[in-house]
Amino acid sequence: MSEIKKIAVLTSGGDAPGMNSAVRAVVFSANNLGIEVVGVLRGYEGLIDWETVPLGLDDVRNINNQGGTILFTSRSERFLDQKYRHIAAENLRAHDVDAVVAIGGDGTLRGAIKFKDEGVDIVCIPGTIDRDVACSEYTLGFDTAANTAMEAIDKIRDSSVSHGRCSVVEVMGRKRGYIALWAGMATSADAIVLPEKWDGNFDYIINALRKRHTDGRNSYLVVVAEGVTDAGKLADLIQKETGIESRVSVLGYIQRGGQPTAKDRMYGSLMGAYAIEILRQGRGNRIVAIKNDILVDYDIAEAIGLHNNNLDSFQYQLSLMLAE
């Protein structure tokens, strides 16, 4: 890679708390090296339409505490089409941009791989509340989302206890159960239903709730990851099979919003700065990741090839034991 004089930064896919800290660190770190930064609006869509803003220090000074992403984001259908990726690459060349920093989840990574074929140097930062980027132990936004879910479930439990009901709470995470596991354990859920462990059988939940009912307990909490089943149907089933009055709460987008936790601000800052360090070293087509709590980076193609559908088995076993 030739010397970097100008870069573009974008956020893509689901917004995640901490993305702003990463953008801020990218701008500060680039500025330190005399590299110009343009912010691309609405993820890959903004590359295709060349919707950009210049980003200087004053543009990013007070964004650490903001949820969402100041650069906006999108799920770009057009970027799936090579014709539009070519237009995006031509736009970058026409504006003398040497490299792109893309902050997003596994879809953003898949887009980055394809974009590489258009001759674009790209460094990715894992940003998604789902924590589903296999190469990295952490993805920006997870901590904030898990805390938001925990606080919401605490409140739901207050009502559940008052009425002696069963609350079934659905949390986000696509095919991964990290938000459910963390929020469920933190709120002492009676059952946590995870995609990674789901065998299509609700009997163990029904039996566990029946036993609690018989033992005289008067409130029940089931946390279910969205990747498993329809939470409303599960609440209906619980009511039908156990006689416990049941209600469903789907937490939805509150899990994506709100002020980032210190962890997301810190990791956003670290990952943003590390992305610029990778480019300074003349390396492209990398993804920043966390391994053993240390910053590392992988070739994007190698990272995409990694699959990790396992949950930490100690954490999982503990979640079962604590729900007894």
Ligand SMILES: Nc1ncnc2c1ncn2[C@@H]1O[C@H](COP(=O)(O)OP(=O)(O)O)[C@@H](O)[C@H]1O
């Ligand atoms: N196979 C692919 N080829 C090209 N672009 C892709 C591909 N998969 C995803 N993308 C792009 O990445 C964007 C973000 O991916 P998405 O799955 O929506 O969110 P996330 O990055 O959070 O997982 C998509 O909207 C699309 O524009």
Ligand SMILES: O=P(O)(O)OC[C@H]1O[C@](O)(COP(=O)(O)O)[C@@H](O)[C@@H]1O
């Ligand atoms: O914003 P949309 O398109 O409704 O997508 C909802 C999905 O986005 C997420 O909130 C975040 O996922 P990504 O970060 O992979 O985009 C998922 O947990 C959820 O399934």
